[in-house]
Amino acid sequence: MFNFLTFVLVLGLLALTSGCIGTIVGQTTSAAIEVAKVPFKVGGAVIDVANGDDDKKKDGKDD
Secondary structure, three states: OHHHHHHHHHHHHHHHHHHHHHHHHHHHHHHHHHHHHHHHHHHHHHHHHHOHHHHHHHHOOOO
């Protein structure tokens, strides 16, 4: 009887905390994805700065 009661109690606690665990996992995943995007954003910015003069030449504007 004691083992069944313990099992039901543990199962109930897991059911109550599943929403919290899902939220934590979701937030951690979102943060990891954003961290992974940073090098690509920085690399794109460096390429844009290095090739900034090409835009003026394509437009035919010589300022």
